[in-house]
Amino acid sequence: MVSTATRTVRGMQSRRDRVAAILIILPSIVLLAIFVYGFIGQTLKVSLTDWGREAALALHPEISYVGLKNYHELFTGFLNMRFRQDLANMFFFTLAFVGLSLFVGLVLATLIDQLVWGETFFRTVFLYPMSLSLVVTGTVWRWLLQPRGGINVLPTLVGLPAGEFLWLSSREQRLIFDWSHVLYYICIIVLVVMAFMAYGHHRRGERQQFRTKAVISAVLIGILVIGVAGGITLLDYPEEHGFNKAIWGVVMAAVWQMSGYTMALYLAGLRTISDELREAARVDGAGKFQIYRYVDLPLLKPITVSAVVILGHIALKIFDLIFAMAGPDHVPTSVPAITMFLKTFRGNEFAVGSSIGIILLILVSLLIIPYLANSFKTGEQ
Amino acid sequence: MKTSRWLRFAIVCAAMVLAFASVAQAAVSGKLEIFSWWAGDEGPALEALIDKYEKMYPGVKVVNSTVTGGAGVHAKAVLKTRLLGGDPPDTFQVHAGQELIGTWVVADRMEDLTELYEQEGWHKVFPAGLVKLLSTDKGIWSVPVNIHRSNVMFFIPDNLSKWGVGVPATWEEFLKIAPDLKAKGVVPLSVAENWTQTHLWESVALSVLGPDKWEKLWNGELSWKSPEVIKAWEMFGDILEYTNADASSLSWQQATDMVVKGQAAFNIMGDWAAGYMTTTLKLKPGTGFGWAASPGTNGIFMMLSDSFGLPVGCPNRGNAIAWLKMLGSRDGQDTFNPLKGSISARTDSDLSKYDAYLQSAANDWRSNKIVGSLAHGVTANERFMNDFATVMEIFLQTKNANAAANAAEAVAIQAGIGR
Numbered sequence: 001m002v003s004t005a006t007r008t009v010r011g012m013q014s015r016r017d018r019v020a021a022i023l024i025i026l027p028s029i030v031l032l033a034i035f036v037y038g039f040i041g042q043t044l045k046v047s048l049t050d051w052g053r054e055a056a057l058a059l060h061p062e063i064s065y066v067g068l069k070n071y072h073e074l075f076t077g078f079l080n081m082r083f084r085q086d087l088a089n090m091f092f093f094t095l096a097f098v099g100l101s102l103f104v105g106l107v108l109a110t111l112i113d114q115l116v117w118g119e120t121f122f123r124t125v126f127l128y129p130m131s132l133s134l135v136v137t138g139t140v141w142r143w144l145l146q147p148r149g150g151i152n153v154l155p156t157l158v159g160l161p162a163g164e165f166l167w168l169s170s171r172e173q174r175l176i177f178d179w180s181h182v183l184y185y186i187c188i189i190v191l192v193v194m195a196f197m198a199y200g201h202h203r204r205g206e207r208q209q210f211r212t213k214a215v216i217s218a219v220l221i222g223i224l225v226i227g228v229a230g231g232i233t234l235l236d237y238p239e240e241h242g243f244n245k246a247i248w249g250v251v252m253a254a255v256w257q258m259s260g261y262t263m264a265l266y267l268a269g270l271r272t273i274s275d276e277l278r279e280a281a282r283v284d285g286a287g288k289f290q291i292y293r294y295v296d297l298p299l300l301k302p303i304t305v306s307a308v309v310i311l312g313h314i315a316l317k318i319f320d321l322i323f324a325m326a327g328p329d330h331v332p333t334s335v336p337a338i339t340m341f342l343k344t345f346r347g348n349e350f351a352v353g354s355s356i357g358i359i360l361l362i363l364v365s366l367l368i369i370p371y372l373a374n375s376f377k378t379g380e381q
Numbered sequence: 382m383k384t385s386r387w388l389r390f391a392i393v394c395a396a397m398v399l400a401f402a403s404v405a406q407a408a409v410s411g412k413l414e415i416f417s418w419w420a421g422d423e424g425p426a427l428e429a430l431i432d433k434y435e436k437m438y439p440g441v442k443v444v445n446s447t448v449t450g451g452a453g454v455h456a457k458a459v460l461k462t463r464l465l466g467g468d469p470p471d472t473f474q475v476h477a478g479q480e481l482i483g484t485w486v487v488a489d490r491m492e493d494l495t496e497l498y499e500q501e502g503w504h505k506v507f508p509a510g511l512v513k514l515l516s517t518d519k520g521i522w523s524v525p526v527n528i529h530r531s532n533v534m535f536f537i538p539d540n541l542s543k544w545g546v547g548v549p550a551t552w553e554e555f556l557k558i559a560p561d562l563k564a565k566g567v568v569p570l571s572v573a574e575n576w577t578q579t580h581l582w583e584s585v586a587l588s589v590l591g592p593d594k595w596e597k598l599w600n601g602e603l604s605w606k607s608p609e610v611i612k613a614w615e616m617f618g619d620i621l622e623y624t625n626a627d628a629s630s631l632s633w634q635q636a637t638d639m640v641v642k643g644q645a646a647f648n649i650m651g652d653w654a655a656g657y658m659t660t661t662l663k664l665k666p667g668t669g670f671g672w673a674a675s676p677g678t679n680g681i682f683m684m685l686s687d688s689f690g691l692p693v694g695c696p697n698r699g700n701a702i703a704w705l706k707m708l709g710s711r712d713g714q715d716t717f718n719p720l721k722g723s724i725s726a727r728t729d730s731d732l733s734k735y736d737a738y739l740q741s742a743a744n745d746w747r748s749n750k751i752v753g754s755l756a757h758g759v760t761a762n763e764r765f766m767n768d769f770a771t772v773m774e775i776f777l778q779t780k781n782a783n784a785a786a787n788a789a790e791a792v793a794i795q796a797g798i799g800r
Contacts, residue, residue, distance in 0.1 A: 052764075054797055057464060058488035079791055082771045147627035169629040171778065328454060329575035330629055331774040345458035347767030348484060 040361065043354045047071075052349035070355040076234050081241075083356065084179050086336045088241040092175075093335065094315035096251045097258075101311050102304060104255060105262025110292070112263070113270045123267065126260040134257065138324025141253035142168070145325075167249035168326050168333060176242035180235040184227060191220040246332040250322055257321075258314070262307050269303040270296060309371045313364050336360055410440035413700040415689075416463075417474035418456035420449040422656075426720035430526075433716055434707055441700050446470060452576070464490060469692040471701040476758030477525050477688035478514050479599075483762020483796075485690070486522050492691040493520030497702065503709055506727040510751030511684065514759055523688035524705045526714065527723035530652045530742055531754040532584045532675040532683040538668065540643050551677045552588055552616055555647075559623040562646050569623035571645035573636040578628065579756040579773055581649050582617050588677025589613040592752050599753070599760040601799015605790035614782035621777075641670070649675050651685070651757070655738040656722025666738040674745075682749035685757035686726060765796035 047070055051063045074080050112122050129137065144150035145167035152163035177185060198213035273296060281291045319337035326333045328342055336356050344353030413434070419427045424447075431443050448456035453474075460473055469490075475481045485491050498504055498521050504512065507525070515521055536548065544565060549555035559569040572578055587595050590609055597603035598610065625631075625645065637654050639645035641662060648654065655672065658664045666672075674681070689708055695701055707713040714725035719734045724743045732740050753759030758766065772792055776785035793799070 054483075055487045055489070057461060057484060057490060059490075061488070079768060079771060079788060079795070082774060142630075145630070147630055166627055166630065169627055326630070327574055329770040329774075331575075331771070331778075332629070341458070342454075342767055342770075345461055346454060347764045348461075349764065349767075 043357050046351055047354035047358050049351050051351040052347075052353075056348040056350060066351075070352050071359070074352070074355060074359070081179075081239060082331055082334065083336060083339055084239070085241050085244075085331060086334050086339050088177075089244060089247060089333065090316060090318075090335045092243045093247050093251060093254075093318070094312060096247065097254045097315045098308055098311045100251065100255045101259045101262050102307060104259035105307070106266050106300075108259065108263040109266035109270060112267060123264070126263050128260065129257045130261050132257065134318075134321040135324045137253055137257045138321045141249070141256070142325045145249045145252075166246070167252075168246050168330070170245040171332060172245045173240075173242035174245065176240050179239040179241055180233040180237070182234060183232065184224065187220050187224050187227070191217055191224070194220065244332040246326075246330075250325060250333050253325060254315075254318070254321060258311060262311070265303050265307050266300060269300045273299050305371070309367060312367045316360065316364050316367065411697050411700060412442050412444055413472075413697055413704060414444040414446055414470040415472055415474075415704070416446045416448075416456070416460060416470035418448055418450075418453040419474065420447045423721055426717050429720055430708070430713065430717050433713065434704060437707065438700070438703060441703075464692070467694075469695050471695045471697045472689045472691060472704055474687055474689060475523065477523055477686040478753050478759030479762045480758030480766070481515075481523055481688065481690060482517055483764070485692070486517060486519075490693055491522050492693055493522070494524065494691060494705070495521050497524075497705060497709075501706060501709055506711075506729050508726075508728060508746070508751055511686075511726060514684075514751075514753045515688070523690040524709045525686040525688040525726040526708050527687055527718050527721055528726045528746060529685050529723050529757075530682055530745070531580065531685055531757060532587060532678045532681065533650065533652050533654070534673050534675045535637065535640055535648045535650060535654055535658070536646060536671050536673075537640060537643065538671040541646065541671075544646065546646065548671070548673050549647075549676050550679065552585065552620060555676050556619060556623075563623060567643075568625045568639060568645040569647065570620065571631075571636040571639040571648045572621075572624045572628045573631040573633045574629050575770055575773060576756060577633050577636060577650070578621075578777070579769065580651065581620070582613075582773070583683065583755045584649050584675040584678060585617045585620060586610070586613040587681060587683055587752065588675065589616055592681050592750050595752055599798065601793075605793055606786050610789075611782050611786045614776060614785050618776070618780050618782060621780075652738065652742055653722055655742075659736060659738065660722065666736055672738065672741075680749055682745050682751050683754050684746075684751055685754040685759055761798060762796055765792055765798055768792040768796065 048065060048067060049063045050066045050069070051061060053062075055061055074083050108126055112119055112126075115122065146152070147164075147166050147169065151167070152165065154163070156162050194213050194217045198210055198217060201207075201210035201213060277295055277299075278291055281295050286294065317337060318335055319341065322333055322335055323338060323341075328338060328346075337360065340353050340356035340360070343349045343356065415427075415431070417427060427445070427447075431445060435441070435443055448459045450456075453476075456474075460470075463469065464485075475485070481491070498512075503524075511525065511528075512521060515523055515525065534548070541547065544562060544567060546558045546562065549558060555569070562569040570581075572581055586598075589612055590598065590603075594603050594609060598605070603610070625636075625639065628636075633650055633654070634657060636645075636648050637650060637657060640648045641658065641664070652672075655666065655670070658670045659666055664670045673679075689705060691698070691701055691705065708717075709727075711725075711727055711729060711731070714727055715731050715734050718725050718730075719736075719739070722739070724730070724735065724739050724746055728747050730743065732743055735743060755761055755766070755769070761769070769789070769792060772785055772788045775788050776782070779785075
């Protein structure tokens with residue numbers, strides 16, 4: 001009798017708890033549903049229309065459904081070459097920014113970890129740039145990278161000739177590729193990544209994962225062979241894009257801003273490695289460098305993965321830094337987010353702007369969803 | 382039945398009285414929200430106008446909404462979201478011409494001001510060429526506050542005589558003296574970021590095409606692929622050979638500085654550069670710095686103008702109309718322009734209030750042929766202007782006049798130029 005009563009009370013309590021929990025998170029769920037997912041849906045809907053012809057800003061603009069035309073135009077239309085160069089810029093910027101931030105962050109963290117004193121001081125110094133807004137960073141670096149001042153005149157202080165590199169305005173391109181064959185390049189990049197991962201799984205004896213990656217690689221090889229044989233091209237004419245050297249200026253500013261953050265991540269990671277592991281390695285006769293290489297670095301891998309995801313999505317969405325550094329119409333350093341803003345709010349082409357927004361969303365999802373899925377899986381285990 | 386008819390009549394009468402009362406009241410009290418991107422250097426000129434308005438209508442509280450930065454890019458984005466959200470300001474700054482017409486007039490968001498023009502007698506004092514650029518066949522759409530000239534070439538007279546060169550009257554002459562200047566280590570012509578290159582392009586194109594064909598380009602009678610336009614691109618390419626390599630990381634002020642410091646010989650810029658040199662750099666117009674119409678455009682005034690219009694459904698219509706009346710008045714124009722460094726749109730302005738440069742510009746304004754500027758929103762709608770930046774990029778990257786002409790033609794078709 002007593003036990004039944006307590007059970008009912010407990011049951012009621014847990015039900016009440018659940019109701020309370022739902023009530024507490026309900027507002028944020030509703031807000032998220034409307035202001036994030038609702039508007040993603042709205043943007044997707046707009047991107048499938050032709051909103052942006054004459055009288056786009058009328059009270060009741062004439063809008064009709066055009067399917068995927070905007071997307072098709074962006075990737076193949078003659079006048080959208082700016083968008084395609086933007087994609088190339090974004091790709092190279094992301095690679096350089098993420099790579100360099102990881103490298104600089106790791107080096108700084110390793111050095112600071114070795115310090116006997118002054119750790120807090122240096123940690124603060126290197127973390128400080130992160131507290132600035134990107135617009136401030138952009139403005140400061142715009143001045144530093146002036147062709148006739150700042151960094152370029154530094155060498156004259158020690159009697160060397162002034163630098164001549166046009167940090168933000170260089171028009172030189174490297175790694176030039178033909179956009180009409182871009183599908184092949186994407187296939188090849190994915191193939192290399194997949195083959196590399198397959199090799200890793202094979203080495204670790206994870207047979208099932210190895211099989212999936214191997215199958216994907218084989219399919220990609222097949223697609224490549226058929227594609228090359230069938231001569232599938234995006235454009236009827238060659239259109240050259242490449243790595244603009246002007247991107248280096250933006251990369252420098254971005255790395256300056258964010259490497260302190262990766263440093264903090266790595267430093268936290270280094271602190272969680274238990275000294276027992278290092279002791280054990282030392283007993284086994286490992287030197288300082290070997291401990292770093294075979295104990296510390298492998299244990300930092302999950303941190304690297306999180307850092308890549310965080311920095312990667314910052315890089316894909318970057319707008320303010322470049323807008324402040326190079327202005328809106330500077331194509332050598334432009335990225336899709338800037339073109340999206342200009343198309344939407346200056347050119348009144350709301351549908352095209354929405355399409356660029358959706359493409360950016362897809363790119364960011366490609367980066368984030370596997371990471372989230374993976375952490376959910378590990379969480380369940 | 383009878384009573385109900387009487388009742389209805391009484392209600393209609395009451396409503397009319399109320400409506401009239403609210404209109405009458407709106408003209409003397411309430412608020413007036415002015416939306417612009419004038420802060421910083423242009424701030425004082427706007428403040429002077431607001432002071433004047435508040436003195437004339439003491440009951441009205443003026444709300445000065447400015448969104449600064451990006452030469453109006455940010456302000457225009459905010460304005461568009463406000464109008465789409467059904468929250469128009471009472472009046473807003475907009476470049477006169479197609480930037481206003483192509484975005485807001487075609488969308489039926491503006492009120493026709495023809496009546497105001499007739500009532501205030503503005504047809505007599507604004508040049509017909511100007512009114513034409515502000516109008517469509519359905520009406521006149523804004524009141525210009527100021528006039529700037531786009532096709533001006535600036536130089537330092539002492540430097541020119543030191544280098545032994547004169548002011549070129551045509552681009553051919555410029556190309557003749559340019560190699561000589563370059564050999565002396567002087568940049569013949571300084572340019573800055575992307576929009577200033579479009580600004581230079583319009584001066585070059587105007588000289589190659591002449592005013593009539595320039596107009597035909599915008600009403601669709603002259604194709605962008607015609608040989609004349611291709612020649613303009615080629616000429617533009619030849620001229621770019623004699624400009625500074627670091628252009629795209631400079632602001633327009635830095636390009637002017639190059640001329641002032643003797644690093645460059647000439648600079649093509651709107652006449653706000655005269656204001657910059659007079660006010661900020663303290664140079665004396667005429668001796669400290671010199672100016673001429675850009676090569677091959679003597680006798681032509683390529684204008685741009687900031688103007689204010691009357692959005693449909695603005696909350697304080699009466700106050701906004703009072704504001705527009707003041708802007709168009711001789712006194713209003715002469716209050717604003719000497720401070721802004723521009724000239725009055727009226728042909729009867731009091732020239733004694735202006736400095737030497739502005740007096741010469743005002744004299745040209747009264748006598749020259751008036752055409753509209755592309756880079757500053759007079760001749761083409763926003764969609765064309767936005768994509769013209771890409772056309773310019775295609776040219777800068779490839780230096781191919783035909784490619785640029787083809788791209789411009791495609792943009793013109795998509796943006797509905799001349800339709």
